[in-house]
Amino acid sequence: xxxxxESGGGLVQPGGSLRLSCAAxxxxxxxxxxxxxxxxxxxxxxxxxxxxxxxDATYYADSAKGRFTISRDNSKNxxxxxxxxxxxxxxxxxxxxKESSNARTFDHWGPGTLVTVSS
Amino acid sequence: EIVLTQSPATLSVSPGxxxxxxxxxxxxxxxxxxxxxxxxxxxxxxxIYGASTxxxxxxxxxxxSGSETEFTLTISSLQSEDFAVYYCQSYDNWPQPPMYTFGQxxxxxxx
Numbered sequence: 001x002x003x004x005x006e007s008g009g010g011l012v013q014p015g016g017s018l019r020l021s022c023a024a025x026x027x028x029x030x031x032x033x034x035x036x037x038x039x040x041x042x043x044x045x046x047x048x049x050x051x052x053x054x055x056d057a058t059y060y061a062d063s064a065k066g067r068f069t070i071s072r073d074n075s076k077n078x079x080x081x082x083x084x085x086x087x088x089x090x091x092x093x094x095x096x097x098k099e100s101s102n103a104r105t106f107d108h109w110g111p112g113t114l115v116t117v118s119s
Numbered sequence: 120e121i122v123l124t125q126s127p128a129t130l131s132v133s134p135g136x137x138x139x140x141x142x143x144x145x146x147x148x149x150x151x152x153x154x155x156x157x158x159x160x161x162x163x164x165x166x167i168y169g170a171s172t173x174x175x176x177x178x179x180x181x182x183x184s185g186s187e188t189e190f191t192l193t194i195s196s197l198q199s200e201d202f203a204v205y206y207c208q209s210y211d212n213w214p215q216p217p218m219y220t221f222g223q224x225x226x227x228x229x230x
Contacts, residue, residue: 035219037163044206044221044222044223044224045155045163045206045208045221046221047218047219047220047221050217050219059216059217059218061218095162095163097162100165100168100174102168102169103210104151104153104168104169104210105153105165105168105208105210106153106163106165106208107165107168107174107175108165109162109163109164110162111161111162112162
């Protein structure tokens with residue numbers, strides 16, 4: 001059974017940093033691209049960043065470019081999101097998700113971790 | 120940048136009836152479109168990928184259709200557990216790099 005579990009969320013002041021982690025199990029981690037999707041309170045999901053299975057290729061939404069860094073450790077079946085220069089508009093539940101075999105959708109999601117940016 | 124517009128924003132339907140949800144893309148996404156169901160306090164759940172293929176474990180009452188810019192999610196006979204928010208999501212890699220876009224959602228409520 002595929003399982004994803006995020007951690008690392010919390011309250012941070014504007015301009016601060018946070019590192020999110022996602023522990024994966026139940027599938028061959030290196031074979032799949034992984035992604036971070038966030039959802040602000042009362043809003044729809046927003047794709048944030050993706051990384052290829054090998055970790056060589058990374059992609060970012062415009063809202064994350066230059067501030068967020070996605071990475072993975074395939075030896076630990078772990079996905080990360082380093083977030084710097086946080087803003088109030090980054091407040092959201094952050095989900096890690098596994099890309100499906102057709103690499104166009106996300107077939108498994110974690111329960112999410114809440115990031116609140118506020119002074 | 121692709122924009123996905125879902126309609127209606129809220130749909131009221133009685134249990135046992137059919138529900139039809141729409142998703143329109145601002146430019147062609149071919150069949151690179153998925154549908155998700157989200158219930159309060161839960162992560163989205165993939166229902167449909169490739170515009171019309173049901174994900175693993177999804178009941179046959181869920182069906183997707185469409186291509187290019189017009190897509191539809193149909194729930195043939197609504198069950199109590201189907202009342203939720205539904206999102207469409209597209210994939211585009213032209214021009215590079217890959218981008219994923221979600222619609223704003225349709226809330227399906229009990230009539």
